[in-house]
Amino acid sequence: xxxxxxxxxxxxxxxxxxxxxxxxxxxxxxxxxxxxxxxxxxxxxxxxxxxxxxxxxxxxxxxxxxxxxxxxxxxxxxxxxxxxxxxxxxxxxxxxxxxxxxxxxxxxxxxxxxxxxxxxxxxxxxxxxxxxxxxxxxxxxxxxxxxxxxxxxxxxxxxxxxxxxxxxxxxxxxxxxxxxxxxxxxxxxxxxxxxxxxxxxxxxxxxxxxxxxxxxxxxxxxxxxxxxxxxxxxxxxxxxxxxxxxxxxxxxxxxxxxxxxxxxxxxxxxxxxxxxxxxxxxxxxxxxxxxxxxxxxxxxxxxxxxxxxxxxxxxxxxxxxxxxxxxxxxxxxxxxxxxxxxxxxxxxxxxxxxxxxxxxxxxxxxxxxxxxxxxxxxxxxxxxxxxxxxxxxxxxxxxxxxxxxxxxxxxxxxxxxxxxxxxxxxxxxxxxxxxxxxxxxxxxxxxxxxxxxxxxxxxxxxxxxxxxxxxxxxxxxxxxxx
Numbered sequence: 001x002x003x004x005x006x007x008x009x010x011x012x013x014x015x016x017x018x019x020x021x022x023x024x025x026x027x028x029x030x031x032x033x034x035x036x037x038x039x040x041x042x043x044x045x046x047x048x049x050x051x052x053x054x055x056x057x058x059x060x061x062x063x064x065x066x067x068x069x070x071x072x073x074x075x076x077x078x079x080x081x082x083x084x085x086x087x088x089x090x091x092x093x094x095x096x097x098x099x100x101x102x103x104x105x106x107x108x109x110x111x112x113x114x115x116x117x118x119x120x121x122x123x124x125x126x127x128x129x130x131x132x133x134x135x136x137x138x139x140x141x142x143x144x145x146x147x148x149x150x151x152x153x154x155x156x157x158x159x160x161x162x163x164x165x166x167x168x169x170x171x172x173x174x175x176x177x178x179x180x181x182x183x184x185x186x187x188x189x190x191x192x193x194x195x196x197x198x199x200x201x202x203x204x205x206x207x208x209x210x211x212x213x214x215x216x217x218x219x220x221x222x223x224x225x226x227x228x229x230x231x232x233x234x235x236x237x238x239x240x241x242x243x244x245x246x247x248x249x250x251x252x253x254x255x256x257x258x259x260x261x262x263x264x265x266x267x268x269x270x271x272x273x274x275x276x277x278x279x280x281x282x283x284x285x286x287x288x289x290x291x292x293x294x295x296x297x298x299x300x301x302x303x304x305x306x307x308x309x310x311x312x313x314x315x316x317x318x319x320x321x322x323x324x325x326x327x328x329x330x331x332x333x334x335x336x337x338x339x340x341x342x343x344x345x346x347x348x349x350x351x352x353x354x355x356x357x358x359x360x361x362x363x364x365x366x367x368x369x370x371x372x373x374x375x376x377x378x379x380x381x382x383x384x385x386x387x388x389x390x391x392x393x394x395x396x397x398x399x400x401x402x403x404x405x406x407x408x409x410x411x412x413x414x415x416x417x418x419x420x421x422x423x424x425x426x427x428x429x430x431x432x433x434x435x436x437x438x439x440x441x442x443x444x445x446x447x448x449x450x451x452x453x454x455x456x457x458x459x460x461x462x463x464x465x466x467x468x469x470x471x472x473x474x475x476x477x478x479x480x481x482x
Contacts, residue, residue: 001085003072010060010070011094012123012181018056018072018089022048024082029053036075042130043075060180061131065093096123098131098184100172103152109168110193111161111276112222115142119172119186120151127151134175138168161276167191192276195219199229199280201269205288207446208413210253214269214282216243223247224277232268234259254415255288263288374400375467378460387456388444394456394463395441398434401467414438433462 003020010016018039022030029052037044039058046054056072063070074085104118117135121128127150135142135155143157155172173185196219204211212231216224224247231239231251236259239251255265265288273279374397382390395414402417406424418438422431440459444451 001072001074001087003087003089005089005091008090008092009094010058010091010180012059012061012096012098012128013126014094016058016060016070016089016091018058020054020056020072020087022052022054022074022085030082036077038071038073038075040070059126059128060093061128062176063091063093063180065095065178065180067091067093093180095180095182097182098123098128098174100133100174100184100186102172102186102188105170105188106190108191108193109137109159109170109276111195112158112218113195114156115159115170117155117170117172117188119153121147121153121174121184122151123181128181131174131181132176134173136171136173139171142170159276161192166194194273194276194278196278197224197271197273197280199269199271199282201267201282201284203267203284203286205286207442208255208288208415209442209446210251210255210265210267210286212239212249212251212253212267212269214249216247216249216271216280218277227271227274227277230270230272232270233265254413256416257413372397372467375460375464378463382453382456382460385453387451387453390456391437391440391444391451391459394459395437398437398463398466402434414441430466433466436462437466 001020001022003018006017006019022035024030029050030048031050031052032048034045034047035054037046037054037056039056040060040063042058042061044056044058046056048054058070060070068090069088070091072087072089074082076082076084099122100119101122102117102119104116106115106117109115115135115137121131121133128147129149129151131147131151132144133147133153133155134144135157137159140160141157142159143155145153145155147153153172159168167189169187169189171185171187174181174183176183197216198219199216200214202213210233214229216227216229218224223243223245225243225245227243227247229241229243229249229251230237231241231253233253233255238253238255241249241251243249249269259265264285266283266285268281268283270282271277271280374393378390378393378397381387381393399417402421406417406421406426412420415438418431418434421434426434437459440451440455443449443455
């Protein structure tokens, strides 16, 4: 194939005339036949004459405006004996401005409903064929198509919705960029009909933890994915979660004491109603342990140790030591029976003597000695196969240490304590240790399953590191002050 142009300048309004000739490899002309040619990105047909000559009229649309050549290709039929043949002709492109007209637009738009738009694309009244057209609604993609031979187009796609607006702007454009045709467009404004939504909530309790699940759908039952659902307790937003592909959401929340003073909690799930959707709300009331007192036996003991006078603690400690001494003396096994692990009377006497040597004062909430004793007690309980008690005791030791450093209110929950430490700027490594201790304590106190020994051991390691590191830091600070 040979090809040439009668003029170098080309635009859609001033098409390029391409002439050429088709011959077989042996020089025989391919005469009197209809042939298909691809010029640039446009398919054209022509009938060859007796010598194989042909003539094409090329109106560029997507050809780059700075192009200096345009390709011409002979495209044989799939069963043809001939192969493709290529040539190119020099060009100088002059850009043309198209006119886009909308012939039909919808009366209204609604979320996830189909939008249909029809229209035409022309240049100076000449239909533009094979031009790409794109439909958007408020700048969000809806669909695309290609114009027919007569320049008409039909676009359809689902309306994605607009953020809390009562109207949307539909735009049909030619996304050609810097091409022989400029990016013409046409717009139309249509009202938006907001679609109703439905939100469900199923709330359950696990200790002081609230588990909320539910589903967000349109009125017709279609799931609404990637939408934000706010879970509130006592008027405060405690979690913001996104719906999945099925419209479902799930949230796990530690409910603070302040939200469960009367022993009941009202959980609310809300959807704000963005993107052409109406708001939705669901609520459920669920019983929770009242917050009037400590949350565990451990906290009861800790609070009692903090508030009781020293002489009461001394009497209590001495009484326990004497009772333990008598019990051990009464039930001590014989040499042949073997002794079980546990404190001996001598060890208990030494403990009482230690408190006596300290001036008759029991180690208080802030003393390093009491924290050390709690860690030792936690190790004993872990060795005796009681991981729940060990985890709770480790938490008590850590809490006493943090009471000094953070100056926390003894009544705060374990969740509130962690939040206060984080807000106070506790280093990340120590926050990690505190998180491990707190999670083990929470499982020990509120889970219906037995706490694994490994979890309690990890909590003991983290708690020991946290307490001992804090003690070292405190000693170093004191020496620096001296």
